[in-house]
Amino acid sequence: MAAKSFRDRVFLLAKQIPAGKVATYKSLAIAAGNPKAGRAVGTIMHYNDRKKTGVPCHRIVKSNGDPGGYLHGRKRKISLLAKEGVFFREGKIDLSGCMHTFR
DNA sequence: GGGCTGACACTTA
DNA sequence: CTAAGTGCCAGCC
Numbered sequence: 830m831a832a833k834s835f836r837d838r839v840f841l842l843a844k845q846i847p848a849g850k851v852a853t854y855k856s857l858a859i860a861a862g863n864p865k866a867g868r869a870v871g872t873i874m875h876y877n878d879r880k881k882t883g884v885p886c887h888r889i890v891k892s893n894g895d896p897g898g899y900l901h902g903r904k905r906k907i908s909l910l911a912k913e914g915v916f917f918r919e920g921k922i923d924l925s926g927c928m929h930t931f932r
Numbered sequence: 933g934g935g936c937t938g939a940c941a942c943t944t945a
Numbered sequence: 946c947t948a949a950g951t952g953c954c955a956g957c958c
Contacts (some may be wrong), residue, residue: 834955834956835954835955835956836955836956853940853941854939854940854941855940855941858940858941858954863953863954863955865941865952865953865954866940866953866954866955867940867941867942867953867954868938868939868940868941868952868953868954868955869938869940869953869954869955869956870939870940870954870955871938871939871940872937872938872939872940872954872955872956872957873939873955873956874939875937875938875939875956876938876956876957877956886939889939890939891939891940891941892940892941892942893940893941896939897939897940898938898939898940899939900939903939906939
């Protein structure tokens, strides 16, 4: 029962992200196999929340360090990340020390 | 099956 | 540096 769609791969990768770390939509898209599917990753997350998939979608941020969006509210996402140990830089996420690398 | 939408990324001004 | 526009992809109706 291998992954069927892009969506499945993205979720599996997102689940691998440990607390206190974050991955960019771009990184996820690349890890999933499509470096240009950054927008698709965001779309997928929007139609699938943590309650349904069990994926910590709040750990996914934009490539420029911006928190991006969240179906519960961007502020909620920032709060969760901060509690998990992610460092923030003037409202932006410190990717320099929290960017998770897939392998 | 086709068309619209969208939690992005990149380039140019 | 910021702002705006364009291009990309997958998912959903």
